[in-house]
Amino acid sequence: MGIQDAYNEWSGIYDTNTNLTRDLDSTLTRNLLADQQFDHILELGCGTGKNTQFFVQIGRNVHALDFSQGMIEKAKEKVRADNVRFSMADLTKQWPCEDKAYDLISCNLVLEHIPDLAHIFSEAARVLRSGGKFLINELHPFKQYQGTKARFERGDETIEVDVFVHHISEFINTALKNNFKLIHFNEYWHAEDSHKPPRLVSFIFEK
Numbered sequence: 001m002g003i004q005d006a007y008n009e010w011s012g013i014y015d016t017n018t019n020l021t022r023d024l025d026s027t028l029t030r031n032l033l034a035d036q037q038f039d040h041i042l043e044l045g046c047g048t049g050k051n052t053q054f055f056v057q058i059g060r061n062v063h064a065l066d067f068s069q070g071m072i073e074k075a076k077e078k079v080r081a082d083n084v085r086f087s088m089a090d091l092t093k094q095w096p097c098e099d100k101a102y103d104l105i106s107c108n109l110v111l112e113h114i115p116d117l118a119h120i121f122s123e124a125a126r127v128l129r130s131g132g133k134f135l136i137n138e139l140h141p142f143k144q145y146q147g148t149k150a151r152f153e154r155g156d157e158t159i160e161v162d163v164f165v166h167h168i169s170e171f172i173n174t175a176l177k178n179n180f181k182l183i184h185f186n187e188y189w190h191a192e193d194s195h196k197p198p199r200l201v202s203f204i205f206e207k
């Protein structure tokens with residue numbers, strides 16, 4: 001099953017099934033951006049709007065992109081704010097965004113599904129204003145080395161979604177090649193992760 005079809009199916013239960021990675025990202029995103037305000041936020045792979053509902057509180061305008069109709073429909077039900085617009089868009093193609101239009105881009109739990117990070121950083125560099133920030137929270141590659149993948153249950157069956165491994169060095173070097181500065185880096189564990197590898201890795205790059 002392709003990634004888009006998988007998320008269309010997963011959208012029905014994404015918010016309600018047990019998912020420590022989703023929950024940790026939600027807490028982390030709110031902590032990292034607490035007390036900050038932005039003019040124009042671009043969210044890459046908004047899914048069911050878990051973080052969109054926070055971004056509409058800290059952003060004057062929010063533009064949320066995703067290529068799954070099912071996920072976007074859930075997000076639209078959840079986030080009924082006047083300052084958000086949703087676009088169906090494939091992040092591996094050119095983004096439907098103007099140059100230098102945003103002061104924050106957030107990308108949460110999406111890049112494991114994207115083969116080519118160079119395209120993502122090049123588009124981010126195009127659409128961010130000077131001084132704009134690019135927050136990335138992703139499943140830690142250490143978890144991927146151990147075989148962890150985005151997955152959901154269909155009855156007794158486990159459906160795994162196609163993923164690509166991006167090493168820490170790849171994130172940083174691709175960002176540097178696109179003239180970003182690294183201003184935050186950290187690794188995070190869920191409370192249930194003691195003695196395990198970090199679950200999430202988090203970067204903030206500045207243009």
Ligand SMILES: C[S@@+](CC[C@H](N)C(=O)[O-])C[C@H]1O[C@@H](n2cnc3c(N)ncnc32)[C@H](O)[C@@H]1O
Nearest residue numbers: 007045046047066067068071090091108109113
């Ligand atoms: C694990 S979900 C994360 C959703 C949300 N960011 C969150 O943190 O809950 C991954 C999302 O990325 C989207 N996605 C994956 N590949 C994509 C692509 N090439 N273009 C646009 N969206 C994509 C999926 O449709 C899905 O909604």
